[in-house]
Amino acid sequence: MIENQLESLHHDDFEQLATDIKQSLEAHRYWMQTITTALVTRQPIVESQFIAVDAHLHCCFGRWLTKILADELFQQGSFLKIEQYHKQLHDSARTVINQLNQHREINIDDFERFMRQQKEFFDMVMMLFEFSVFNKQQFDPTTRLMNRRSVDSVLANEFSRMQRADDYHCCIAMADIDHFKEVNDLWGHDVGDLLLSHTAKIFNDAIRRHDTVSRYGGEEFLFIFPDMQLQQAGSVVDRIRTKLAESPLSHHGNRLGVTASFGVTQLCRHCDIKGSVKRADIAMYAAKESGRNCTVTIDSQSVNGQTSYEHLNNEITELMRQHCHLVAPERN
Missing domain, CATH: 3.30.70.270 (Reverse transcriptase/Diguanylate cyclase domain)
Incomplete structure (x- = not known):
C-alpha cells in the first residue's frame, strides 16, 4: 500500500512531494491541452517531447519520477504502477500524434485508449497528492515533527x-x-x-x-x-x-x-x-x-x-x- 511506503517520510519530504506533484500535473495539463488543440485544428506536432520514444522520461513529471525512483523506498507498489501508467500514456499519445502527423484519420479506439489512460494516470497521481496533503496535517508546523x-x-x-x-x-x-x-x-x-x-x-x-x-x-x-x-x-x-x-x-x-x-x-x-x-x-x-x-x-x-x-x-x-x-x- 502507498501508505506503508510513505509513512517513514519526514514532514519536509511530504511538503516537497505535494509541491512537485502540483507542478508536474500542471505541466501535464499543458501537455494534454497541446495535444487536444492539435487534434482539433489538425496541426502536426513535431517536438520531441511529444513524439520521442522515450518522451515519458523527459517531461516534467517523468524527470521528477526518475529522481523519486532512485530511492529504494519507492521502487515498489504504487510508484512503479504510476511509472507504468505514465509511460503507457505517452505511448498512446505518440500513436495518436503519429496518425495526425501522417494526415490520417484518428483511430477512435486509439483515441479512447489515450483518454482512458490519461484518466487512470491522473487518478493515481491525485491519490498520491491527496495522501501527501493529508499527512501535512499530521505534523506540528513549528517543529516539523509528528504531532x-x-x-x-x-x-x-x-x-x-x-x-x-x-x-x-x-x-x-x-x-x-x-x-x-x-x-x-x-x-x-x-x-x-x-x-x-x-x-x-x-x-x-x-x-x-x-x-x-x-x-x-x-x-x-x-x-x-x-x-x-x-x-x-x-x-x-x-x-x-x-x-x-x-x-x-x-x-x-x-x-x-x-x-x-x-x-x-x-x-x-x-x-x-x-x-x-x-x-x-x-x-x-x-x-x-x-x-x-x-x-x-x-x-x-x-x-x-x-x-x-x-x-x-x-x-x-x-x-x-x-x-x-x-x-x-x-x-x-
Whole structure:
C-alpha cells in the first residue's frame, strides 16, 4: 500500500512531494491541452517531447519520477504502477500524434485508449497528492515533527507488535525543555518557537531512520525507539541530551543555551499505552527534580503491578519514583 511506503517520510519530504506533484500535473495539463488543440485544428506536432520514444522520461513529471525512483523506498507498489501508467500514456499519445502527423484519420479506439489512460494516470497521481496533503496535517508546523495525534498511531502499532512477539522490545522517552517559560517571558514567543525548532532538529538528526520523535505538547517531546531495550535506550537518550546541551541557539548575536530533562522507560505489553507514557513522564519529572539536564529511567519490570493509566494514584506514583535511576553520562 502507498501508505506503508510513505509513512517513514519526514514532514519536509511530504511538503516537497505535494509541491512537485502540483507542478508536474500542471505541466501535464499543458501537455494534454497541446495535444487536444492539435487534434482539433489538425496541426502536426513535431517536438520531441511529444513524439520521442522515450518522451515519458523527459517531461516534467517523468524527470521528477526518475529522481523519486532512485530511492529504494519507492521502487515498489504504487510508484512503479504510476511509472507504468505514465509511460503507457505517452505511448498512446505518440500513436495518436503519429496518425495526425501522417494526415490520417484518428483511430477512435486509439483515441479512447489515450483518454482512458490519461484518466487512470491522473487518478493515481491525485491519490498520491491527496495522501501527501493529508499527512501535512499530521505534523506540528513549528517543529516539523509528528504531532501528538499522529504519534499515537505509531505507539499503537508498536504496542500491537509487542503483543504478537514476546521477544520484541520497544522503549519510549519523554523530554521537556528546561526553563522554557523563562525563555518565552524574557525573549518572547518568537524566540520560543525558534528554540522549539532548534531542539526538534537536533532530536530528529540524532535518531535512527526508523525511530520517531514527536512534539507531544508545549515544550514536551516523545521519542519511540523500536527494537531497543532499556539500558541501550537510556544511553542513546543521554547522548541526545548531551548533544542538545552542547548546541546553543544563535539569535541576533546572542547564544542561548538550551537543555532538556529526559525520562525513559519501556513500552510495556502488560499495561496500556497511557500507563507507559505516564511512567516515562514520571521519570522525566524525576530528572527535573534531580537538577534538570539529565536522564532518568524507570524499568517497567520493577513496577509490574501497574496495569492502567486510570489506576494511577499518589501511592503508585511515589513507588515509581523510588524505582527511578539516573543515567550516568558517558565519559569522552
